[in-house]
Amino acid sequence: DLPGWTHEHDRLQSTWTFDGHLQALAAATGVGLLSERRNHHADLTINYNKLTVSVTTHSAGSKVSAKDTELAQAVSALLD
Amino acid sequence: DLPGWTHEHDRLQSTWTFDGHLQALAAATGVGLLSERRNHHADLTINYNKLTVSVTTHSAGSKVSAKDTELAQAVSALLD
Numbered sequence: 001d002l003p004g005w006t007h008e009h010d011r012l013q014s015t016w017t018f019d020g021h022l023q024a025l026a027a028a029t030g031v032g033l034l035s036e037r038r039n040h041h042a043d044l045t046i047n048y049n050k051l052t053v054s055v056t057t058h059s060a061g062s063k064v065s066a067k068d069t070e071l072a073q074a075v076s077a078l079l080d
Numbered sequence: 081d082l083p084g085w086t087h088e089h090d091r092l093q094s095t096w097t098f099d100g101h102l103q104a105l106a107a108a109t110g111v112g113l114l115s116e117r118r119n120h121h122a123d124l125t126i127n128y129n130k131l132t133v134s135v136t137t138h139s140a141g142s143k144v145s146a147k148d149t150e151l152a153q154a155v156s157a158l159l160d
Contacts, residue, residue, distance in 0.1 A: 021112050021115060024112075025112040026109075028108065028126065029109065032105040032126070033102075036100075036101055041127075043125070043126070044105075044124075045123070045124070046108065047123050
């Protein structure tokens, strides 16, 4: 169960809203560090104070895999 | 003149490719700092080692304005 994440079009996706742009960038960097450690990278989009994190597994035919749900849980633990 | 930028759908957009994910995140943070100083924010997308920067001016009816071309020039000066 992944509160706050949607599972559509073979992706898990969630958006966070922060106080400003730099906070959103700092959050993106934190997600990037998690991704590097797992060697599984989320797509990140920053629109002013919003960060959208989107994950899929290309090696699984761009389907949502256990690697995605585990990364999503780690991202939620960091940002929620 | 903005080498490397496209002007389509009332946006200026360009993509940079870096050695890795963390370099792309660092570049995004640099663009964010430029944006904060100008109080004019680019939309940023990070896909592994690629950073896409996209700018438009909402207050100008989401058209490309002088604020956008000036931000694009500053981003190119930072990342090219």
